Amino acid sequence: MTRNVDICPTCGGASFLKAADRVVQVLEHVPASVKIVRHVEKRMICRDGDTTVAGEMPTLPIERGKPGPGLLAHIMIAKFDDHIPLYRLSEMYERLGIDISRSVMADWVGRASSLLAPLVSATRAHSASLHSNENNAPSNAGTKHPELFRSANRNRQLGNPRKPFSGLDNASQIRRCLSSLPTAEKTKR
Template identity: 60%
Template sequence: MSQAVADLPENLESLRAIIAAQAAELAEANRRLHTRDTLIEKLKAQLALLRRARFGASSEKVAREIEQLELALEDIEASAGETAPPPVRKAEAEKNKPARQPLPDHLPRIEEVHEIGDCACPTCGGRDFLKAGSVVSEVLDYVPASFRVVRHVRRKMVCKGCDTEIKAAMPSPPIERGKPGPGLLAHVLVSKYCDHLPLYRQSEIYAREGVELSRSTMADWVGQANALLAPLVETLRAHVFAGNRLHGDDTPVPVLDPGRGKTKEGRLWTYVRDGRPWADETAPAVAYFYSPDRKGERPRKHLESFRGVLHADGYAGFRHLYEPKKPGEAPAILEAACMAHARRQFFDLTVAGPAPIADEAIKRIGEFYDIEATIR
């Protein structure tokens, strides 16, 4: 008998009072869970609506609202994880248990074997056991990134005939006479441009590991890496524009405006070559361009060497690309209008209220999507 059971009173009225108090606590816990679940569903619905509007005119403001809602959702779910859930029946728990995704097969497996030490059987007290197999469970763990020093030891030899000294060759460093190896340089660049982690924050993170890398030093590395990677960027762009079908779009990006204490709006232009939906085996790739404005001359310059079909939205700056340069000539670029942008206009009508014509349009566009899915 456990100590908790032994401490229960023998008086029937006292037991009823304990049961009634526990029932009230359980009801209150269920009420809080219901309130929390309702709030979570409300936040998820708001997130879904904001994500649909993310690429509208106020995308930057919407993105900030999405971030705030996601943070609120994280806080609620984290707080729920701090409190123990109310007891539920085993059958109900199995029914409501969400299906867990299997851990990825490509990850390395580190096996830790837990042996049974000197013990006695909890039932009969015996100490003679037979092997009965193993129980295997997997947890997902993370090994933090770490620094290392690579020592390049170059062997030397001296010619017996003329005393000429020769040394073994070593890989060319990404930055001449620089300290960063290619792995560190790639990490700094990916952290800055893909994960939006400024150099001063990276410097603080590395300092916690006992490695002093100043922001100015890493800024110099970024500049030299930019020059080093320029030929690769040009080759990538040439590959993208060598295709005969492109997807093109642009998006606003906030850009620091020193001296004014705020940001200004720039544009990031994206051109995608990807023929995988129609079984093209050419490697897909993306070319990016930045401009401080959204003038029509920007895509005209980007696509001056392209010949083929451009799949894009209805941005007015693209229109002149579809016009022939001389009367009677075929245009160098053919327009493929974006069905997703057209569908969005009908969808907005259905959100505002009953719109049978818009519903029918969405249904027919969905049939186009079904055909595309079959082709793929």
Template identity: 35%
Template sequence: MREKLDIVPAQFRVLVTRRPKYACRACEEVVVQAPAPARLIEGGIPTEATVAQVLVSKYADHLPLYRQAQIYTRQGIDLDRSTLADWVGRAAWHLRPVHQRLLEHLKASSKLFADETTAPVLDPGRGKTKTGQLWAYARDDRPWQGADPPGVVYVYAPDRKSERPMAHLNSFVGVLQVDGYIGYRALAAGNSVSLAFCWSHVHRRFYELAAAGPAPIASEALRRIAEFYEIEDDIRGLTHEERRAVRQDKSRPIIDSLAPWLTEQLSLISQKTKLAEAIRYTISRWDGLIRFIDDGRIEIDSNTVERSIRPIALNRKNALFAGSDAGAEHWATIASLIETAKLNDVEPLAYLTDVITKIVNGHPNSQLDDLLPWAYAEKPETKPVA
């Protein structure tokens, strides 16, 4: 027996709905006809699955709408880019309540990651693009066996001001793990949010110095930081109590010796060098950098949310810019649901098709939790134990 892998290219098909009218001869002016099925695009041609395919191609596979239009033309279907853009906008409008509910769920967590990246947006009045921001808020408790499912939500804002995360996370109480951007510090002004900083950003600064040539101080800093990461590799997947115990035993001695060593090296070098800048960056964020030692829920870095930024960067590279502020908001809405679906091993096309279909058919807002991506995840099989 021999097997071969074959492919059947995707094909368009036309679905015809017939709704005959019935009249009663014995009655006066009584004509009955079944109601038309609900549709996302009233009077339009696409099914919900067709629109979902456009969304997944654009935001998961990073195919701009003009490229999708070219692909459809090769298949004999003439769909203008503006038509596809209208489908995206209508779908995003219907999906906004699910996006908002996803954000509310994440804000109810006790530990989140946050990051931001640029979102170029067309500015028609000036004939140029302006630089907006997509803020990303992520949760992933799997490294310490947390019960909450992973997720990420993006929120568009026209700038990078500190008011933005304060507004987005207005009810959040817990630990927020971030990079060194000072805009997050306003969140920690009260007692509700504690900031944990990222050792990966510290590592990057010393690595750039060591990679450029002989740099004994930077190389020694990298060696000590690498010891943290070796310990983290060994404890990933343990409970947060177990992680904290190992860190107290193995990581704390390294931390306790690193701070005075950095301070001593800073006193021996020129204060105008890149090395001095890297050391000051580390020392000025010390409390947030060592917070992971006493809390097993905290990661050593914010790479979790940085991984969630990569799909945004790919889409930005291929599409160049969003057509408007509204387009950037559509981007945030749909990308949030797609990336959260991927984090939960849910197939995005099937997920979006089902969610859009349910919303169009009047799914109640009181049951939005049923439409969140993790509600579609396969439940692990349970077996009775004697």
């Protein structure tokens, strides 16, 4: 809220009537924050049976791992939707005072991808068509160049019509999928 006007700049009077307020909204950036959430497992020893009893801990996406679901979601969206490489994500977290190497994030991405596999399968099951674009991807071996296909779901009823489902598959997955289809559906445009 801005300062109040006590004296009229024109006549010097101090008696005012309420007029309509002028409201200005400004979009402001609030820097990201990361917090440590501490989970404590209560353990008790039974006096009669000499048995250790423990309370329940929350289920974490990566067992005995440090990332919470929000951090994993941020890394996955930054990598796959915003196309930010892991080394740059690592640098971004370093500016926040958090040391996460790209190799650790790569491991988290792999584990999170396996957790999302049932969701991807269910989404693909609703796909009305498969549009593909064959690309080669370089590998460390130098001789292996797996073919990658971009698949897209054009069924607009599944959600946001501006953002249909899409994903990357390797050639062996596509061939397995296509071999199970009837011949009429395999036509190439």
